[in-house]
Amino acid sequence: MKRFALIGAAGFVAERHIRAIKETGNELVCAMDTFDVMGRMDSYFPEAEFFSSEEELVQFLQQSNDNGKPVDYVSICSPNYLHIKHIELALKNGCEVICEKPLVIDPTDLDKIEVWEAESGKKVNNLLQLRHHPNILMLKEEIEQSDKDFFDIDLKYITSRGKWYFKSWKGDVEKSGGIATNIGIHFFDMLTWIFGKVQKSNVSVYEATIASGELVLEKAKVNWFLSLDANDLPEVATKAGKRTYRSIKVDGKEVEFSEGFTDLHTVTYQKILTGNGFGVEDVTESIQLTEEIRGFG
Known part of the structure; x- marks a missing residue:
């Protein structure tokens, strides 16, 4: 114990x-x-x-x-x-x-x-819990075994926040790192873990509530979109009464990983306690990327 x-x-x-x-x-x-x-x-x-x-x-x-x-x-x-x-x-x-x-x-x-x-x-x-999500692990294995060398990725993550958010430390870019760091870093980490290091990054929009851009990784081109605005939620989410929407498409095929997040901390702790945690070398790529994206703000 x-x-x-x-x-x-x-x-x-x-x-x-x-x-x-x-x-x-x-x-x-x-x-x-x-x-x-x-x-x-x-x-x-x-x-x-x-x-x-x-x-x-x-x-x-x-x-x-x-x-x-x-x-x-x-x-x-x-x-x-x-x-x-x-x-x-x-x-x-x-x-x-x-x-x-x-x-x-x-x-x-x-x-x-x-x-x-x-x-x-x-x-x-x-805590890089997406690396322990069963469907993300399956995706990584599929990519490693695929005959293809390059993939097209579409990432959308919308998690609507109320007015309180922007009056808290989360809404202060100096304290949270802004939208790419505070809500996007898990996804950037997951994508670079599976598809390789960043070769090029272009940011189209970078504001307090919304950001989008294009990444070129070793094995993929990624179009990404992040939002804190409920108005950006798709109809499929609003009809279901949900305020969060996650979507990753690989070559047009949806990767389902919307469920199973709440148990991943326990899995992560189990890994860490057996000496299999993720350290500085694992997070460097995504932290450097989010700083670069933030520089466009």
């Missing part, structure tokens, strides 16, 4: 991490968030310590080390711009790291992480 701490416990995605810790048979010993109403903890780890400041968390980690009961992992679910700070905090206190996407906003921070990893002997793992 591994001992976990979690930073950013009040955020939407944090519950998936808490559940993954529970479902993999491990223990959340403490959680930290500046928002201090944390009733969700009672359903999973009611005995866990809770802190509302980083100082209290660091003190707990140090005391745990001194008492011979160190915290093994720190799961990071804080806002994107704080990831680099919290990664440093975890590594310098002797903990392995599991961090939500994007690992960092600025690609130059990846070099810092590699230095800290070398100094601490610990690893930083990133």
Whole structure:
């Protein structure tokens, strides 16, 4: 049984991490968030310590080390711009790291992480859960076994957001990285993982709520479209009462992967705990790409 701490416990995605810790048979010993109403903890780890400041968390980690009961992992679910700070905090206190996407906003921070990893002997793992989606794994296998050398890809991801979004850190490009980083990075990672490194990138539109462009990868040309606007939802989504729409077409054929997302954090944790997590070298391509796309904004 591994001992976990979690930073950013009040955020939407944090519950998936808490559940993954529970479902993999491990223990959340403490959680930290500046928002201090944390009733969700009672359903999973009611005995866990809770802190509302980083100082209290660091003190707990140090005391745990001194008492011979160190915290093994720190799961990071804080806002994107704080990831680099919290990664440093975890590594310098002797903990392995599991961090939500994007690992960092600025690609130059990846070099810092590699230095800290070398100094601490610990690893930083990133949540790239699409790489564990059964249908995406099937697609990767099909592409690897195909006689074709080059493919045409159409990616559309529309996830409508209310007015609150643009008043939160998510709507601040300096804190979230903007639309390509905050909502698009999983898809860019998945596409470069399957179809190879970026050869060329053209951005047609880059605004706060919408972005589109064309990528040329080693094995594919990708037309991509991202939106936070409900008006961009297709009729098939609105008729079904859905506010999110995902579509990837490979040579005109739809790849179905709209379901199965909620369980992928547990699968990811299982992989990480057996030494099969995705690290800095895995995320570099997509983080560099999203910075380049953001430069068109």
